[in-house]
Amino acid sequence: xxxxxxxxxxxxxxxxxxxxxxxxxxxxxxxxxxxxxxxxxxxxxxxxxxxxxxxxxxxxxxxxxxxxxxxxxxxxxxxxxxxxxxxxxxxxxxxxxxxxxxxxxxxxxxxxxxxxxxxxxxxxxxxxxxxxxxxxxxxxxxxxxxxxxxxxxxxxxxxxxxxxxxxxxxxxxxxxxxxxxxxxxxxxxxxxxxxxxxxxxxxxxxxxxxxxxxxxxxxxxxxxxxxxxxxxxxxxxxxxxxxxxxxxxxxxxxxxxxxxxxxxxxxxxxxxxxxxxxxxxxxxxxxxxxxxxxxxxxxxxxxxxxxxxxxxxxxxxxxxxxxxxxxxxxxxxxxxxxxxxxxxxxxxxxx
Amino acid sequence: xxxxxxxxxxxxxxxxxxxxxxxxxxxxxxxxxxxxxxxxxxxxxxxxxxxxxxxxxxxxxxxxxxxxxxxxxxxxxxxxxxxxxxxxxxxxxxxxxxxxxxxxxxxxxxxxxxxxxxxxxxxxxxxxxxxxxxxxxxxxxxxxxxxxxxxxxxxxxxxxxxxxxxxxxxxxxxxxxxxxxxxxxxxxxxxxxxxxxxxxxxxxxxxxxxxxxxxxxxxxxxxxxxxxxxxxxxxxxxxxxxxxxxxxxxxxxxxxxxxxxxx
Amino acid sequence: xxxxxxxxxxxxxxxxxxxxxxxxxxxxxxxxxxxxxxxxxxxxxxxxxxxxxxxxxxxxxxxxxxxxxxxxxxxxxxxxxxxxxxxxxxxxxxxxxxxxxxxxxxxxxxxxxxxxxxxxxxxxxxxxxxxxxxxxxxxxxxxxxxxxxxxxxxxxxxxxxxxxxxxxxxxxxxxxxxxxxxxxxxxxxxxxxxxxxxxxxxxxxxxxxxxxxxxxxxxxxxxxxxxxxxxxxxxxxxxxxxxxxxxxxxxxxxxxxxxxxxxxxxxxxx
Numbered sequence: 012x013x014x015x016x017x018x019x020x021x022x023x024x025x026x027x028x029x030x031x032x033x034x035x036x037x038x039x040x041x042x043x044x045x046x047x048x049x050x051x052x053x054x055x056x057x058x059x060x061x062x063x064x065x066x067x068x069x070x071x072x073x074x075x076x077x078x079x080x081x082x083x084x085x086x087x088x089x090x091x092x093x094x095x096x097x098x099x100x101x102x103x104x105x106x107x108x109x110x111x112x113x114x115x116x117x118x119x120x121x122x123x124x125x126x127x128x129x130x131x132x133x134x135x136x137x138x139x140x141x142x143x144x145x146x147x148x149x150x151x152x153x154x155x156x157x158x159x160x161x162x163x164x165x166x167x168x169x170x171x172x173x174x175x176x177x178x179x180x181x182x183x184x185x186x187x188x189x190x191x192x193x194x195x196x197x198x199x200x201x202x203x204x205x206x207x208x209x210x211x212x213x214x215x216x217x218x219x220x221x222x223x224x225x226x227x228x229x230x231x232x233x234x235x236x237x238x239x240x241x242x243x244x245x246x247x248x249x250x251x252x253x254x255x256x257x258x259x260x261x262x263x264x265x266x267x268x269x270x271x272x273x274x275x276x277x278x279x280x281x282x283x284x285x286x287x288x289x290x291x292x293x294x295x296x297x298x299x300x301x302x303x304x305x306x307x308x309x310x311x312x313x314x315x316x317x318x319x320x321x322x323x324x325x326x327x328x329x330x331x332x333x334x335x336x337x338x339x340x341x342x343x344x345x346x347x348x349x350x351x352x353x354x355x356x357x358x359x360x361x362x
Numbered sequence: 363x364x365x366x367x368x369x370x371x372x373x374x375x376x377x378x379x380x381x382x383x384x385x386x387x388x389x390x391x392x393x394x395x396x397x398x399x400x401x402x403x404x405x406x407x408x409x410x411x412x413x414x415x416x417x418x419x420x421x422x423x424x425x426x427x428x429x430x431x432x433x434x435x436x437x438x439x440x441x442x443x444x445x446x447x448x449x450x451x452x453x454x455x456x457x458x459x460x461x462x463x464x465x466x467x468x469x470x471x472x473x474x475x476x477x478x479x480x481x482x483x484x485x486x487x488x489x490x491x492x493x494x495x496x497x498x499x500x501x502x503x504x505x506x507x508x509x510x511x512x513x514x515x516x517x518x519x520x521x522x523x524x525x526x527x528x529x530x531x532x533x534x535x536x537x538x539x540x541x542x543x544x545x546x547x548x549x550x551x552x553x554x555x556x557x558x559x560x561x562x563x564x565x566x567x568x569x570x571x572x573x574x575x576x577x578x579x580x581x582x583x584x585x586x587x588x589x590x591x592x593x594x595x596x597x598x599x600x601x602x603x604x605x606x607x608x609x610x611x612x613x614x615x616x617x618x619x620x621x622x623x624x625x
Numbered sequence: 626x627x628x629x630x631x632x633x634x635x636x637x638x639x640x641x642x643x644x645x646x647x648x649x650x651x652x653x654x655x656x657x658x659x660x661x662x663x664x665x666x667x668x669x670x671x672x673x674x675x676x677x678x679x680x681x682x683x684x685x686x687x688x689x690x691x692x693x694x695x696x697x698x699x700x701x702x703x704x705x706x707x708x709x710x711x712x713x714x715x716x717x718x719x720x721x722x723x724x725x726x727x728x729x730x731x732x733x734x735x736x737x738x739x740x741x742x743x744x745x746x747x748x749x750x751x752x753x754x755x756x757x758x759x760x761x762x763x764x765x766x767x768x769x770x771x772x773x774x775x776x777x778x779x780x781x782x783x784x785x786x787x788x789x790x791x792x793x794x795x796x797x798x799x800x801x802x803x804x805x806x807x808x809x810x811x812x813x814x815x816x817x818x819x820x821x822x823x824x825x826x827x828x829x830x831x832x833x834x835x836x837x838x839x840x841x842x843x844x845x846x847x848x849x850x851x852x853x854x855x856x857x858x859x860x861x862x863x864x865x866x867x868x869x870x871x872x873x874x875x876x877x878x879x880x881x882x883x884x885x886x887x888x889x890x891x892x893x894x895x
Binding site: 438454 | 640644764765768785786788789790792793834837838840841842843844845846847848851852853854
């Protein structure tokens, strides 16, 4: 699952960007230092291969649905973790820019979730350990399956944590986890099977490719461990620094994520989510909300003028001045109209 | 101008998996010559060609380009004087735009930006492709791609042009255009091809490769009249020499086939 | 599979838009890149119950679209196509956050609904601006901008290569799928073994292609470094563009235009 810009806070997005940027420059350096310059075109076409591979589906037995290759794991097996990470990062960048998959701010999260875990955890710590230097068909299948699942479970967990830290979505942690992990277990199995199918084919047809790929990646465990610790550390530090920066200047940009609070406009924001989650607030009328639609909003808008003082009186929890909200909506509509008008005027000018 | 000579002496090449693709080939091509290299699929043409720019180093025998003998060390010097045009232009045009692609070689030669730009313009002008300079290669037609691929090589001012199947996958008009273009070049040309009609039009000399060995090396016209030799090497007489079975009786001796021929 | 085919068509269409000619098209890609980043950062920095303050931000994509002469409805369609994702995550908010926050006459709005609208608005703004960036700049120029902004060269080269071979490989995969479906009489499923062999072949061909490309690069003096000429220049136009927008974003961030405007109007009405 791709994270989306709409669901993350600047702090989370920024921290993951920092971690990902660090990883990209680290991997770039590694690839540059690796004197094997055949990797440069190879990485490029492998990235394109991932796109193309996603067009080809297979039927998941007994379900009627179909699955396809994700990418991180097969890239690691063919290219080694560093080049694979750069490749998956490039694939996600193209997806973010052209298909609006995720978004630009969430790109850091997505590259981390879908690149870091398969390339730097699942591949070196699981796949390599199982498949080893003398792979057999059985070892390849077991290795792909287990590392496919592990990579996606970690990625899913990471999505949940990022969403939680951002505090934009209201999904409670446990619900979200219970939703995400089983889904990604299934996706992980599909990914593992798809990877295994391709790798087994290559193993039978041209085993030397797998051999040279595993030789060309001189990574001891120490190096991988350093990478993992280093970048997790980097993410935590940047995240911490950014939230400190945010909390130290409450009047400035309300980088509200750290406290998972609402916006500054809320008078009593800090603990409202937790209360909401604990289900204390059962008094709320849920059904009327169901009937609520945007046209209704438009219709009621005019009437609100007179009612504003009254509404202002009854402070609903958490306290929001209804008057300001209404004027916000009125003003917002106006500014939108203004923006559109400016657009039109500029267009006129041009032609 | 002795540095445009290409000379192979008893060339052998064995792939790491043990396949012997070239088994003792010798030839000498002098300045300004246009030579076709023909042979059936798998005869060893491509392997031979890959020696000419130093991508493969012979396992035995020697290859001389001008005064330079091909070894691992002087590959770069060889590549400066030999320009190679590949069979699939998609392999050759790997950069994001036509400009970047043609500029790739000159930039690697260490030329200044102005010089690079001048080279690019000149090369594209020569092949008549200046109008696509800003376009990405994937948007070009097959013929345009081929022309740009040739421009990428011309931009490096090579002395010798080596081409692998330049006329493949081209529509008849684009093919004719390409032949016209190549006729105008005064480089030493070595063209591997199945298109014997093009060979007949472009190359005065032809080398036949069969099973890794050189089986014939003579004037193109003479060679293509030797039907038994062509058949032995998995080739057939060019259509233009087969006579017209619509208007003459000569066609009887050949397999029945349709020839588009207007009278 | 048809899905990706059509997506490819859209990549093409976006790049075609980028070859247009307008003041904004001709700006240095770095200016647009940085401004868009600041824009997205500012938009997501609002609290999760913010709706009205986000609306004025629509001016950025709208102005770029109109000055750049981009097709509004086409881009809007592209944005809406990916909307379901944000929608499904966002729509859960009203279920979990049912505290009433706003009363509009007889209608009560829960915090969940407000944050849902906020999510959708953020989504439209961030995704919209990213698409506009590409449609106004083109992938190649964005990459050049990234390179000048200090993104490591190997990564930029990787992006360019990926983009170059995207079309080639998708073509290859399409041919494969077509051949397969013709011989399976369009039966729907693909067994995993067939899948492995199809993708495996595609992979082997891809590896061979990589080798041929490498050969082609070597033939033209490749020594491990890809050199690029990026004729980029930051002039006064770029400076004005970036400063102007960033100032506007920040003032819209701190000065609640919609609310002040609304209050002013309502005070006059009442």
